Amino acid sequence: MIEAVGLTKRYGDKTAVYNLSFQVRPGAVTGFLGPNGSGKSTTMRMILGLDNPTAGQVTIGGYPYPRLPNAPRQVGALLDAKAVHGGRSARNHLLCLAQLSGIPARRVDEVLGVVGLQDVARKRSKGFSLGMGQRLGIAAALLGDPQVLLFDEPVNGLDPEGILWVRNLMKALAAEGRTVFVSSHLMSEMALTADHLIVIGRGQLLADMSIKDFISANSADFARVRTPDGEPQLREKLTSALTEAGGHVLPEQDGALRITGLPLPRISDIAHEADVRLWELSPHQASLEEAYMRMTQGAVDYRSTIDQKEGLMQPLPPGAQPPMPVPGQGQPDWYAPPPPQQGGQPFAMPQGQGPYGGAGQPQPGPYGAPSAPGADGSNPYAQPAPAAPQAPQQPPAPADLTKPEDAR
Ligand SMILES: Nc1ncnc2c1ncn2[C@@H]1O[C@H](COP(=O)(O)OP(=O)(O)OP(=O)(O)O)[C@@H](O)[C@H]1O
Numbered sequence: 001m002i003e004a005v006g007l008t009k010r011y012g013d014k015t016a017v018y019n020l021s022f023q024v025r026p027g028a029v030t031g032f033l034g035p036n037g038s039g040k041s042t043t044m045r046m047i048l049g050l051d052n053p054t055a056g057q058v059t060i061g062g063y064p065y066p067r068l069p070n071a072p073r074q075v076g077a078l079l080d081a082k083a084v085h086g087g088r089s090a091r092n093h094l095l096c097l098a099q100l101s102g103i104p105a106r107r108v109d110e111v112l113g114v115v116g117l118q119d120v121a122r123k124r125s126k127g128f129s130l131g132m133g134q135r136l137g138i139a140a141a142l143l144g145d146p147q148v149l150l151f152d153e154p155v156n157g158l159d160p161e162g163i164l165w166v167r168n169l170m171k172a173l174a175a176e177g178r179t180v181f182v183s184s185h186l187m188s189e190m191a192l193t194a195d196h197l198i199v200i201g202r203g204q205l206l207a208d209m210s211i212k213d214f215i216s217a218n219s220a221d222f223a224r225v226r227t228p229d230g231e232p233q234l235r236e237k238l239t240s241a242l243t244e245a246g247g248h249v250l251p252e253q254d255g256a257l258r259i260t261g262l263p264l265p266r267i268s269d270i271a272h273e274a275d276v277r278l279w280e281l282s283p284h285q286a287s288l289e290e291a292y293m294r295m296t297q298g299a300v301d302y303r304s305t306i307d308q309k310e311g312l313m314q315p316l317p318p319g320a321q322p323p324m325p326v327p328g329q330g331q332p333d334w335y336a337p338p339p340p341q342q343g344g345q346p347f348a349m350p351q352g353q354g355p356y357g358g359a360g361q362p363q364p365g366p367y368g369a370p371s372a373p374g375a376d377g378s379n380p381y382a383q384p385a386p387a388a389p390q391a392p393q394q395p396p397a398p399a400d401l402t403k404p405e406d407a408r
Pocket residue numbers: 011014015016034035036037038039040041042043
């Protein structure tokens with residue numbers, strides 16, 4: 001388990017991380033979210049002992065990283081995939097890391113297979129694409145078969161197949177009871193990968209809860225209602241009736257109505273009483289992205305101004321709609337705000353009440369990994385060796401990566 005208590009980091013006048021307390025538990029993928037510059041990488045560096053906290057502390061299994069016994073075998077991390085000696089081959093890079101940590105050389109070939117780089121293992125990494133570099137960084141993180149894994153933006157630059165592979169890998173690692181802490185800006189991916197979220201803004205904790213709780217705490221359920229096209233009077237009649245009944249009605253761009261504050265059966269009854277036919281009445285919940293945008297909109301440091309393209313942009317014709325804004329932004333009532341909780345962080349879960357009742361009960365992962373990985377000496381992530389005539393499961397390496405490796 002990773003535990004931060006009152007973690008604070010200042011660089012001169014700049015407070016990058018302030019009074020951050022959280023736990024990252026084993027047996028789950030914990031997503032680490034926050035806008036650019038919110039302090040995610042700084043926090044990860046402090047977890048790994050690469051930066052010293054100005055105040056507070058962070059421990060792994062009860063020890064600060066520098067005092068952790070046999071740290072490279074216990075903790076693996078991908079922080080910056082570009083931090084590789086480009087003149088070295090992928091295999092030599094991993095061999096150096098393995099030798100430094102007393103890890104046997106055969107493990108290098110195992111992890112190269114796990115990440116799908118076996119065919120380019122002897123190519124110099126400076127010729128690697130962004131995605132191949134990410135795979136090499138993930139291989140380095142897996143090298144010591146660690147119980148605790150940190151990944152900073154692991155899917156950066158990966159193609160859809162690579163993204164799916166990382167998703168399954170993270171889930172498999174967590175299902176084996178490992179602690180998996182992963183930052184990403186890809187909300188849709190995080191929604192599919194993570195079980196739990198830690199969200200920070202401007203270095204401070206904004207949320208520490210399950211994805212499900214995060215979405216329901218930061219967005220109100222709403223109903224979408226559609227009256228017959230071409231009969232605007234029905235739409236207006238329904239709007240008045242719903243508003244009178246205490247509902248909050250907002251028009252959607254496609255002509256439907258978005259209603260909060262009334263349950264679906266009540267909306268149906270009101271429409272019936274008003275003699276309004278419905279073409280649609282459906283329940284909806286905001287996505288993780290919408291909930292995240294809503295929560296962090298006040299903590300964004302870098303926001304684009306509208307590019308006016310002075311002299312280039314045509315004024316909108318009368319009656320034309322401007323493009324839809326980013327969900328939540330500038331629309332205070334789009335989703336009902338969550339009620340603030342008493343004391344402390346408005347969105348933080350009480351300590352010890354997370355959704356981890358079942359944590360530590362590993363399930364077989366998608367790789368068919370045994371629950372005690374490596375107990376039989378096997379590599380839990382290795383993809384099954386394809387039968388001789390079959391194509392490899394990983395995408396083939398680009399054809400131009402054929403330069404011979406430096407003799408070393
Ligand atoms: N070595 C440093 N010296 C001075 N300021 C720093 C240093 N490292 C980080 N910062 C500042 O601390 C803040 C947090 O940066 P950090 O890189 O941790 O954010 P982040 O959440 O990882 O951002 P991103 O999502 O863009 O990677 C930023 O304002 C950054 O400029």
